Amino acid sequence: MKNVGINGYGTIGKRVADAVACQDDMQIVGVTKRTPDFEAQMAVEKGFPLYISAPEREGLFEEADIKVTGTIDDLYNKVDVMVDCTPGGIGAKNKVIYEEKGIKGIFQGGEKHEQIGKSFNSFANYQDNLGTDFVRVVSCNTTGLCRTLQPIDDLCGIKKVRAVMVRRGADPGQIKSGPINAIVPNPPTVPSHHGPDVQTVMYDLNIITMALLVPTTLMHQHNLMVELENPSGVDDVIDTLEATPRVILVEAEKGLGSTAEIMECARDLGRPRSDLFEIAVWKESLNIKDGELFYMQAIHQESDVVPENVDCIRAMLEIEEDPAKSIEKTNKNMGIIG
Ligand code: NAD
Numbered sequence: 001m002k003n004v005g006i007n008g009y010g011t012i013g014k015r016v017a018d019a020v021a022c023q024d025d026m027q028i029v030g031v032t033k034r035t036p037d038f039e040a041q042m043a044v045e046k047g048f049p050l051y052i053s054a055p056e057r058e059g060l061f062e063e064a065d066i067k068v069t070g071t072i073d074d075l076y077n078k079v080d081v082m083v084d085c086t087p088g089g090i091g092a093k094n095k096v097i098y099e100e101k102g103i104k105g106i107f108q109g110g111e112k113h114e115q116i117g118k119s120f121n122s123f124a125n126y127q128d129n130l131g132t133d134f135v136r137v138v139s140c141n142t143t144g145l146c147r148t149l150q151p152i153d154d155l156c157g158i159k160k161v162r163a164v165m166v167r168r169g170a171d172p173g174q175i176k177s178g179p180i181n182a183i184v185p186n187p188p189t190v191p192s193h194h195g196p197d198v199q200t201v202m203y204d205l206n207i208i209t210m211a212l213l214v215p216t217t218l219m220h221q222h223n224l225m226v227e228l229e230n231p232s233g234v235d236d237v238i239d240t241l242e243a244t245p246r247v248i249l250v251e252a253e254k255g256l257g258s259t260a261e262i263m264e265c266a267r268d269l270g271r272p273r274s275d276l277f278e279i280a281v282w283k284e285s286l287n288i289k290d291g292e293l294f295y296m297q298a299i300h301q302e303s304d305v306v307p308e309n310v311d312c313i314r315a316m317l318e319i320e321e322d323p324a325k326s327i328e329k330t331n332k333n334m335g336i337i338g
Contacts, residue, residue: 008053106312141167148247218259248278277307
């Protein structure tokens, strides 16, 4: 049983904690919080040992009557790996501390690849990260792109990808992000950083991306144009995506014609926090014209990277060498059907 710590128990951190806790080869030995808010209280109620990431703020936790097990200095000694889920940019600073303490670290997509050194996606480059000390699980958008592009590349070979990504303006719990009444080219320059981010795990892929921000909180939406080396029939692509773990095909005809309806369906699935860990590809959108494949997909940004973090722990700690076996085990324990 491997010991995992979570530094930063927020949107991603609390989900990774739950996902680790339901595996049988790893356990949560502690989660950290900076602020004694409802998430800190919930962590304690769930039975996760709570550590303060800023020891000078101990008094705030006492005032809030939230019981802590110690400070982050006490947690470093207990973990085989720290999953760093702090806001973007802080993880790279924490990496220096993990190096000093001699512990492994997993970081999230808000960190820069260059500062961490390696990036990870379960489908694209699991085996390149066996035994590695520091690695970054690519962002929610990049995870969504890799989940569908890797199996398509395996089936047909990809000459080049052009993708336009419509990104949510904020997560549902955020009150300070936007826009609330605009469509914002973000960035207004081309390419966006997402294509290069895919290349940190699908190293030779020719991909250029453009991105927009829109006033929605539920999901991101991607529009892909993929030139194929050896175009097959669209039915072969459908069969391949249907057989790909963590990808589901949805149909507008069956009432799933929007991100709102997909998330309503996710609520009906009854999973924790109504999360949809799978990438939802619109079946009707799949089409091949003149050797070019077109499709549209939706990404639940708060949760798609969570199973990848679990697989990343297995790769780094060399618990499992075979990516397919890790993916299957993670999925089974998290109740992922797709
Ligand atoms: P968040 O703000 O929801 O949570 C961050 C947590 O870290 C909070 O609990 C906060 O209290 C804590 N924290 C803040 N400063 C800290 C510090 N100095 N030391 C320790 N803890 C600190 O952020 P998030 O959305 O979970 O994002 C975390 C990482 O995951 C970022 O790199 C982000 O880019 C990435 N990510 C986010 C999403 C998403 O949609 N939210 C999706 C994929 C990846």
